[in-house]
Amino acid sequence: MLTIKQRDAEGITILDLSGRITIGQGSAQFRETIRQLMEQGRNRLLLNFADVSYVDSSGIGELVSAYTTLNNQGGQLKLLNLPKRIKDLLRITKLLTVFETFDDEAAALRSFQ
């Protein structure tokens, strides 16, 4: 089960994710949320992973898709509070060099624009 809470900070959308981004429900829900935000023109996103317990290769794929789609449309996607295991998953597939990641929300917000 994935729960997504949405906050707004000076035009940047923060998504507090909680649960699992895995094949099936989690991945689908994540994809749908990103799609809706982009439709609303919200294309500066900060994803808070603090409470994400599990991401599988399908979830990593959704992250990458969201990143490239946003980038292609002049938006930005950044990651906050990655748990160690998820950071490992990004590192070994060389995606840690692709994503901007932060452990401090204020610093993350300042980094946009």
Add this chain to the structure above:
Amino acid sequence: MLTIKQRDAEGITILDLSGRITIGQGSAQFRETIRQLMEQGRNRLLLNFADVSYVDSSGIGELVSAYTTLNNQGGQLKLLNLPKRIKDLLRITKLLTVFETFDDEAAALRSFQ
């Protein structure tokens, strides 16, 4: 995993049980604790089930064994804070009529003498 903490209240031994009394480790540990207490002459026992999550037929068997052994030696075994599910297990095997059970520690202690 079963954890057993022992307290003493005016000569009555209270065992705070926590975890599972099931075939294998839990049942064996329960049996051994009762055996040791009886060896020490502690034969007035109040078992606190508040934190017991699971008892199977093997665990129910150990309870009955402890009850009869103690009774045969002039001791007493009473039960405190039975969770609903465990109470159901005793009820359907008509053991609720055998055991004295309490939901209040003070009342349970007063019932001994």
Add this chain to the structure above:
Amino acid sequence: MQQRKPTVGLTIASDFHFVELAEIVTKHVAELVGFDEDAAGWISMAVREAVINAIKHGNKQDRNKPVEIEFSFNADTITIQVMDRGEGFDLADVPDPLDPENLLKPSGRGIFYIRSFMDEVHFSSRPGGGTIVSMVRRKSRKEGEKKDADH
């Protein structure tokens, strides 16, 4: 009752260490097919008792003999079969644990519990030797229907 063929199967060596695994799998599958947590808990306890019997009385803890557990379900029911490779037994020889003279026996409650937690229980012989315990529980069972019957 029309049943689909099994959609989940678990095989374990006859070792009590694997009893909890059978319990966890049963609880997960029961919740997955729509039983609430409480019902799933009772179903998993029934399977637990059947698996203990299969390991203890059926396969006599011979680790080379498997215990097989098969799950199938339709809209209203879950059916679980527990199979061992033992010598079987005669239900008629099993004493009634509610009989006053058996009430304080330390054992003999497993099958009684299985029957209490499930709606239908059948024992049969496995072709080639062994016991099959087949258990059905309905979602439409009124909670407490059976287990409070002996107040």
Add this chain to the structure above:
Amino acid sequence: MQQRKPTVGLTIASDFHFVELAEIVTKHVAELVGFDEDAAGWISMAVREAVINAIKHGNKQDRNKPVEIEFSFNADTITIQVMDRGEGFDLADVPDPLDPENLLKPSGRGIFYIRSFMDEVHFSSRPGGGTIVSMVRRKSRKEGEKKDADH
């Protein structure tokens, strides 16, 4: 490596709903045979990816085709085999997800993850059709040995 015959087996229908069950069973079994929680977590992620592939690419989500998962172990290792009834595939055709041109592809990381989380991984053909993914993890593996190799 000397391996005991499988002591636990799980069979599921080819439905993504059962992926989490495979994950839970793997984690439980890995901890039971002595892996710590962290290692058991990585092992279960590897099995999860292999099971997803078996359901998706192997059995093409045909619920009538089973995915079988077998666990065996000795003092230092756990070996897990995931078997499907698909048409198999050629590893040589699988693109390297670390290749710069593949880095931003949304898929293609499953096998790479499996190899990263386990110490040995073999792909073979199942007699009668299908793929067998055989994965070994050692307790004596130094943690981080493999998964930090690509810093």
